[in-house]
Amino acid sequence: MNHSQTVVNIGWLLDGSGASMQPDMQLEVRAGRICAVNSRAANEPLGFNVLDLSDHTVLPALIDSHVHLFMSATADSTVREHQLVATYAELKATIARHLDQHFENGVVAVRDGGDRYGHVLRFKQAITESAPLPVALKTAGRAWHASGRYGRLIGRSPGKGQSLSTAVAAALAPAVAIDHIKLVNSGLNSLKAFGHQTAPQFAPQEIRAVVKLARTSQLKVMVHANGVRPVREAVESGCDSIEHGFFMGPDNLKRMADHQVTWVPTAITMKAYAEQLAPASAAAATALKNYEHQLEQIAFAKRSGVRIALGTDAGSLGVRHGYAVRQELEILIMAGFALEEAVRCATYNGARLLGLDHLGTLTAGKTATFLAVPGPPEMLLQHMSQATLYSEACALGPF
Ligand SMILES: [Zn+2]
Structure with a gap:
């Protein structure tokens, strides 16, 4: 034939x-x-x-714009704890399995949000032409967080007395191996106090300096940010995408539409928490409220013309690699997206964010x-x- x-x-x-x-x-x-x-x-x-x-x-074919390939969705706490400190040799097969799971679910490209030791980047660098990956992999390597703040599990902080941009520049030299820069600019969502907000991790001028540096290396900057101030300062500093963005508020959504910053809402994470945590527990109830609030934000984002790329945070508790893309698609539709619009978030908008012009x-x-x-x-x-x-x-x- x-x-x-x-x-x-x-x-x-x-x-x-x-x-x-x-x-x-x-x-x-x-x-x-x-x-x-x-x-x-x-x-x-x-x-x-x-x-x-x-x-x-x-x-x-689908694109997941936010995953963590080093982590599995499992509720087994022994596995969850060990994967955070596992060696490259231990995790190699896990990373490959997660990519296979994406492919089996029709996902052909993923954007990885980082791991503590840079195992996913090492995995990518070990790929040879004779055994190519089934899925296009874009990775941040190790994310950046402020010393003493959330983010240790997915990255590192600048050295003592070192500015963020100096640390990022040193890590990029002599050759740029990563596909994008990931900054962590807030804490996690609270499962105790609904809507609790944390302070930004970095000063706006520090984020701006990293964005400037990123531009010289043709890299994009993705920023983990929940809450009004962490999101506002990241958007005003010129970042390319806001990851999660829980409780960012309507002004930030309008600001993102104006600045054409992409939003990756990862709503499935809170739905999965609500389902995985002890039934009728206060934490499960708060997770469900976080999820419902995010649905309202997604509906407002649609009305405001914010560009959304579908991302799942796969590897988070109960968020399965590959399968979760389907669940997040359903969530976008539940929030008011037409099927065509939801599919666009999982295809064209993702391809654009990942710089994969042949897809989408x-x-x-x-x-x-x-x-x-x-x-x-x-x-x-x-x-x-x-x-x-x-x-x-x-x-x-x-x-
Ligand atoms: Zn993440």
Whole structure:
């Protein structure tokens, strides 16, 4: 069979751009790339193989914009504690397994938010062309937090008397190995006091200096920030994305829309906590309230035109690598996103944030990497487990 030219007949197309779903479409694919998107012709063009997905909904393969590959979702506290201090040799297979789980769930790219020892970066650097990863991996290596504040589990703090930007610059030299810089600018959500806010970890001028440094290395800056001040100061300092952003408030959401800062809400983390913590405990009840508050913020963000990229914080308690992307998609829809808009958060907006220009939409010029889910779009979420991933890297696919 000649694999170089294929037409894909599609029942319903969600192209990832946020445009309305289109029925009866056809993709022309040459050498793994989409060369045309048309309404379905009565006759296929001559000389093409035909892939019949006329009873499927087709969408771009998914992207998770916030994961921690060194951590598993398990509730086993022995495992959870050990993975925080495990050696590279111990974690190598775990990281590979998590990437496989992403791929099995139709996720073809992930953005890693860091680990204490930089094991994920080491894993990435050990990848050879002969055994490529199934999933595009972008990693922060080790995140940066202020000494004595939250963040030790996913990174490090500047040395004594050292400014943040000096520390970041020293870590980047002599060669830039990481894909983005991750700063931690607040604490975690409280599971005791609903809506409790923490002070920013870094002064705005320190964040600004890191953003400036990042620009010279063509890197983006992702900032973990919950609460009004930590988010406001990170956004005003020019960061590229706010991670989590619980309790940031409406003014920050409007500010993010104005500054075109991407938001990665990771709402599933609090829903998962609510489900994993002891039933009827005060902590579970607070986690649920945090989650519900985040749903309201997501609804407001949609009305305000904030660009959201779907991220899960996979590896957090009860947040499974790969599978959680589906759950976060459902959450966006529950918050008021149309299916097309939610899919855009998990495809185009993620590809843009990760700098993966060949992915994200099913439009001419992009790679033909897509999911085919049996049935019409109304059944998409229910049938997601039956999705087939078609991609260059996948034996299942025709390309
Ligand atoms: Zn994280």
